[in-house]
Amino acid sequence: MTELSLNEAAALARKATRGAGYDWGLATEAARAVRWLAMRGQPALDALDALLASETAAPRLEGDRLWAEGPLCALRAGAVAGDLAALPGLAGLRLERVRVPLLVLPFAAGTGRPMRVSGHGVAHVAPEALHLTGDWRGTQDLRLAPCDDAPAPTPPIFRADVSPDALTRLEALAQRTYAPATDASRRLGAGE
Amino acid sequence: MIALRPPSEVMRLERLGCFHQTRLSFMRQLTRRMASEAWRFARPVWEIGTDGVGHAVYTATGPKRTYSLVAFAHDLPDEKRTDRVIAEAWDATFTLFDGVPDAADIARLARNVPLQEAGRVDARSLTLSRANRSTRAWEMVVGALAAGRQPDAARLAEIGYLMRTTAVYGSGKFGAADRESYADRPELAAPFQAEMLTVYLIRAFVRDLAEHAARTRNPTAPRLHDALATALGIGNSTGLGMAPFLVNHPGLIHNWIAARETAIARIRALPEAAPEARALFLDLLDRARADLARWTTVHPRQARRVTQLRRDLAWLSRQPGLLAGPAPWDALCRLAARLSPEASELIHSLILEPYPEIVDPLATGMACAEDGAEPLDAGMPVGRLRTLLREIYGPALDLDWDAPETCARLWYVSAEKQEPRLGERATEPLDAWEQPLAPARDAARLWSVIDGQPDDGPVAHLLLDAPEHRAAIRRAQLIARAPYGEIRDNTLAAAMQPIDMLRAKLSFFGATRFDPRSDRWLRICMFAGAPTPEALTTEMADLWVYPPAA
Numbered sequence: 057m058t059e060l061s062l063n064e065a066a067a068l069a070r071k072a073t074r075g076a077g078y079d080w081g082l083a084t085e086a087a088r089a090v091r092w093l094a095m096r097g098q099p100a101l102d103a104l105d106a107l108l109a110s111e112t113a114a115p116r117l118e119g120d121r122l123w124a125e126g127p128l129c130a131l132r133a134g135a136v137a138g139d140l141a142a143l144p145g146l147a148g149l150r151l152e153r154v155r156v157p158l159l160v161l162p163f164a165a166g167t168g169r170p171m172r173v174s175g176h177g178v179a180h181v182a183p184e185a186l187h188l189t190g191d192w193r194g195t196q197d198l199r200l201a202p203c204d205d206a207p208a209p210t211p212p213i214f215r216a217d218v219s220p221d222a223l224t225r226l227e228a229l230a231q232r233t234y235a236p237a238t239d240a241s242r243r244l245g246a247g248e
Numbered sequence: 249m250i251a252l253r254p255p256s257e258v259m260r261l262e263r264l265g266c267f268h269q270t271r272l273s274f275m276r277q278l279t280r281r282m283a284s285e286a287w288r289f290a291r292p293v294w295e296i297g298t299d300g301v302g303h304a305v306y307t308a309t310g311p312k313r314t315y316s317l318v319a320f321a322h323d324l325p326d327e328k329r330t331d332r333v334i335a336e337a338w339d340a341t342f343t344l345f346d347g348v349p350d351a352a353d354i355a356r357l358a359r360n361v362p363l364q365e366a367g368r369v370d371a372r373s374l375t376l377s378r379a380n381r382s383t384r385a386w387e388m389v390v391g392a393l394a395a396g397r398q399p400d401a402a403r404l405a406e407i408g409y410l411m412r413t414t415a416v417y418g419s420g421k422f423g424a425a426d427r428e429s430y431a432d433r434p435e436l437a438a439p440f441q442a443e444m445l446t447v448y449l450i451r452a453f454v455r456d457l458a459e460h461a462a463r464t465r466n467p468t469a470p471r472l473h474d475a476l477a478t479a480l481g482i483g484n485s486t487g488l489g490m491a492p493f494l495v496n497h498p499g500l501i502h503n504w505i506a507a508r509e510t511a512i513a514r515i516r517a518l519p520e521a522a523p524e525a526r527a528l529f530l531d532l533l534d535r536a537r538a539d540l541a542r543w544t545t546v547h548p549r550q551a552r553r554v555t556q557l558r559r560d561l562a563w564l565s566r567q568p569g570l571l572a573g574p575a576p577w578d579a580l581c582r583l584a585a586r587l588s589p590e591a592s593e594l595i596h597s598l599i600l601e602p603y604p605e606i607v608d609p610l611a612t613g614m615a616c617a618e619d620g621a622e623p624l625d626a627g628m629p630v631g632r633l634r635t636l637l638r639e640i641y642g643p644a645l646d647l648d649w650d651a652p653e654t655c656a657r658l659w660y661v662s663a664e665k666q667e668p669r670l671g672e673r674a675t676e677p678l679d680a681w682e683q684p685l686a687p688a689r690d691a692a693r694l695w696s697v698i699d700g701q702p703d704d705g706p707v708a709h710l711l712l713d714a715p716e717h718r719a720a721i722r723r724a725q726l727i728a729r730a731p732y733g734e735i736r737d738n739t740l741a742a743a744m745q746p747i748d749m750l751r752a753k754l755s756f757f758g759a760t761r762f763d764p765r766s767d768r769w770l771r772i773c774m775f776a777g778a779p780t781p782e783a784l785t786t787e788m789a790d791l792w793v794y795p796p797a798a
Contacts (some may be wrong), residue, residue: 062428063372063420081719087619117712132715139626140710166623184622191342214429217373234663235671235681 057217065216066091069104069221070198071230076108078131086131089162094216096186098158106193106221107131107156108229115151123152127195130159136161141171142145148201158192164200172203184209250516250578252509256642259505261737265748266553266589268597269793271607272507274612274760276790278444279778280608281435283789285311287536289452289781292348296321296457298464304456305359306449307348308433308781315442315635316345316373318354320362321457329380331414331485332769338364338378339411340457344446346372346425364422371425374442375418379411379450382483386458393462394467398476405479405542408773411454412483414473418443424615431615439500439615440757447774451482452781474780479795481776487769488668489750492659494727495685498726498733500616505732508597514606515599516578525602528572532601535794536594539563539760542795547764549745553590560591601791622729624722630710631703636724637695640777643687645695647738656742659683670746670768687723687739694720750779760793772795 060068065125065160070087076081078173093100106217112125115133117140122133137160154160157175164171173179175198177190185207218226257263269276281287288309296302302321307316325340341362349357352373360367364378385407392399418440419427430436456475462469519528523774540558545551564570564583573579577599584595600607614691637645647654660681671678684690694717701710707721727734738744747764754762759772777795779788 059370059423061420061423062424062426079716079719081716081722084719091621114715135709135715135718136712139624139711142623142626143706143708144627168623212428216424232665233661233681234666235660235669235678237662237664238676 057219060216060218062091062094062214062216065101065218068164068226068230069101070106071107071233072104072226073131073229075229075232078198082131082135085135086159087162089131089134089159090216092165093158093186095214096210097213099217099219100158100184101216101218101226102222103156103158103185104192104219105225109225110155112155120148121150121152126156127153131156134160134163138166141161141200142167142169142204146202149197151198151200153195154198155195156193157196157198160187160198160200161186161192167202170203170206171200173198173200175199180207182207182209184212185213186210250513252513255731255734256736258509259732259734259770261744261748262476263589263593264735264752265745266593267752267755269755269758270508270511270597271600271604271790272504272511272611272755273793274438274440274444275448275758275775275778276793277438277611278441278448279789279792280307280785280786283312283786285435286782287784289784290457291452293354294456296460299323300461300464300656302455303348303354303637304453304484305354305498306452308445308449313346313433313435314348315445316348317446317453318343318345318349318357318361319450319453320358322362324380326383327370330768331380331765332487335414338362338414339380340378340450340453342375342377342446342450343369343373344375344377344442344449346430350620351428368423368504370423370687371429374430374436375416375446375611376422377413377416377446377450379413379454379482380441382407382409383410386461386621389458390461390465391435393472394465396466396469398470398473401476401479404476408479408542408776409481409483410458410613411450412473412485412771413447413450413486414786415597416443416484417444419460420759428617431617437615439504440610444757444774447482448778451480451775451778455480455780474783477780478783478792479777481760481773481778483755484772484774485769486750486754486772488670488746490753491746492668492683492685493688494735494749494753495509495739497616497619498723499622499730500619501732501735502733503614503616505533505711506730507614508600511600511603511607511610512581512596512709515595515603516575516581518577519575521576521602526576526725529571529598530565531797532598532791532794533561533565534797536598540794541743543761545763547766547770550762550764553588556588557590557594557773557777560587561594563587564595566590571638590748604790622722622726624707624718625725626708626711627706628721628725629703630705630707633707633724634695634698634703636728637698640724640727640731641688641691641695642736644738645692647688648693649689649692649762653742654738655689655740657740657744659685659739673740684719686738687720687734690717690720691724693717694724712764734735758793 063103066087069090070083073083073086112129113126115122168219170182179188290307293305304319320341388399492672584592745767761773764770777792
């Protein structure tokens, strides 16, 4: 494993997500999500790598159900689910076939109230807390619902581990955000 | 009560590009704290050979902790010295180590710190930095000392420093500790304290290194006189890499500017000024005027501004009954508002000086713990969002953002250097790599999407259909709480001068003698006039930034 600072992890996540074709806004959400998960000891960059390597789709909303023809993108579905869960009166949401469900948890944590997310495992989240059991990899159906009891804050970790292979792939995606040099940019870009 | 100056006035690029340091500046916060807490300084390691190569350790010990500058001296050949952030070798390289390094730490740092971006540090390093000599000033000092005399003070003051840094990286860069991992320590709670401490200790090292070089030539060479060493700062070259910071950290920037504006409003609201306060202001005004002689720049726009500043301050100091009437600071600011922005902003900074008890407590609000992590308010009604956008972005919402003159420029990062650059949209095919550094344009695009949407629907529903506007919605919500966080100008305009953004940030560091070298990079001076570590006392800790008028 390679150890990065949180800022390095977040910056890499933002660039890699953008490089994978997402807009800058969602790329910034990915950076926030990676930072939040890494601070709670989760393999955040490896999860992002798994997501960006997959074909996924944006969610559609029908009643309390978020779904798509193919597997759901955890970033897109997470952002929508987090928004909807923050609205008053929401009882719960079902997210169908979410790719890399770990990446949904930071969005559930950002809703301003404690949430319980269940799939193959169970996660109890709040802005500064993550308690989880079970497996959060692969593709899973999730249920997300507010809960009354606030989980105890998780002591933050200020480093992010990433596997060498995931790091290589994420860096290759990040490279796509850099413009190839031209003579004009060499001459003018930094104002010599 | 005096109202704060509105963001529509303060957050214009032309005004931001005229900001000056204040008592709230991060360098002055550092020297005040180190003096009041009686920090101790030492140089436990000096392993530098007669070839000028080796390493040294400088320690700074506060009430609870010790920080160590680990400095590596390299003696770079002349042809390899460059101001650019991109380089592969430097005269000296540094890290600020958390604690006191042992031999194993030094050995590890020696393999990495000299490589800078190509090396790797860990969480025990708070910063990573490097510096190059000013060849002229270095020879002036080393040559004179080696000849047994002191260098010429006036000529040395023209340059102002022996070395200049080309980067002081902090907060997690290249493996260093993230700011949030140490932001709860009182001595590092204010912004950029680790970076400022790094530069302060670099300044001590650079003096020692120059004296060492002189003694190598002549073992009886004298030390550099304290007065000369005190007058010298550390130079810095800053380029486009810093400009995106202002756009990417709106919460933090708001806190900086709100602290200064709040201080200004509180001083303006004072019904009268004590004689000592008036005397101190007038003395510092004289000293600031005298210091203008040391502000040299060949940049035409800045040279004109400095000339006008001299005239404005001369005119102001001739005004009869300055500060004699009621609400004297408010009257002064009203007068200053008729002068050039350089003069006006300098006066607004200077009026804070006589009032540490009012101004200095505001420093505690200048950090921003949640910087970038502020939640999106998904329940906000679209009608409220519409009102916010109009309040914040005003006429920018009605511009034609596809018109060439509106979006003449674009920000991108080059593959070659991995540094931010500015391109010409019409002539360079760079759109695919554009960085998101035009909040006003993004707000205008959002504005066109919410046109005709019902006022009472939550933005969560809007985002279901238009997720690409997430960043613009989040930003408008943040700026509503942090109004000084948004530049009220077009960051893509053909006439936009990036140096204005750089100067605004550098002024909060406490930098002086802004010397633009183009519209995209500038040189500055840091800690010029500051007491050396051994001379740092509470009497000397604060007003050093205004050298005696002589």
